[in-house]
Amino acid sequence: MLTDPISDLLVRLRNGSQRRHDTVSVPASKLKRAILELLKQEGYVHDIADAVEDGHPVFTVQMRYVNEGQPMITGLQRISKPGRRVYVGSKDIAKVRNGIGMAILSTSKGIMTDQESRKNGLGGEVLCSVW
Structure with a gap:
């Protein structure tokens, strides 16, 4: 059971950017969608797509990098x-x-x-x- 889904979202984004992953998979919810849309609007992530993994809805977040692979999200x-x-x-x-x-x-x-x-x-x- 996940007690704090927002922290889970932030940790997945942080880990993905530190490891220079192109995409990060995040379990879907309306609140997470709203947060990710803000991050996309402000230029921290490149794109968000809906997907299904193991029968559960997820968001596939395309990470954004600048200047020789430096992650846009530093913290x-x-x-x-x-x-x-x-x-x-x-x-x-x-x-x-x-x-x-x-x-x-x-x-x-x-x-x-x-x-x-x-x-x-x-x-x-x-x-x-x-x-």
Whole structure:
């Protein structure tokens, strides 16, 4: 049984980028789809495709590399965990690495980046940060 599917997603992406894999397979869910779409929109991953492995739906994430194979994702950190949820208001959202990275928040209007959340004046649960 998997207790924290978001951490599992982040670990798979981190391991895939460190080992320079072209694609990474991730079990599918709506929340993971929303997070991966944000990562694609911000340019951290190249593409996301639906697939089926052993009868279960999965996402095949095509990793993105720049400058002689350097991974676009250099770091991932899970902020809000099942044992300790972290909520922030719209004015309290901290910048990740002085604006180089991004935080992913779960708001009342859906999953969005820290910049979108500040622009819309929404706070929420800080799921993770990516740089």
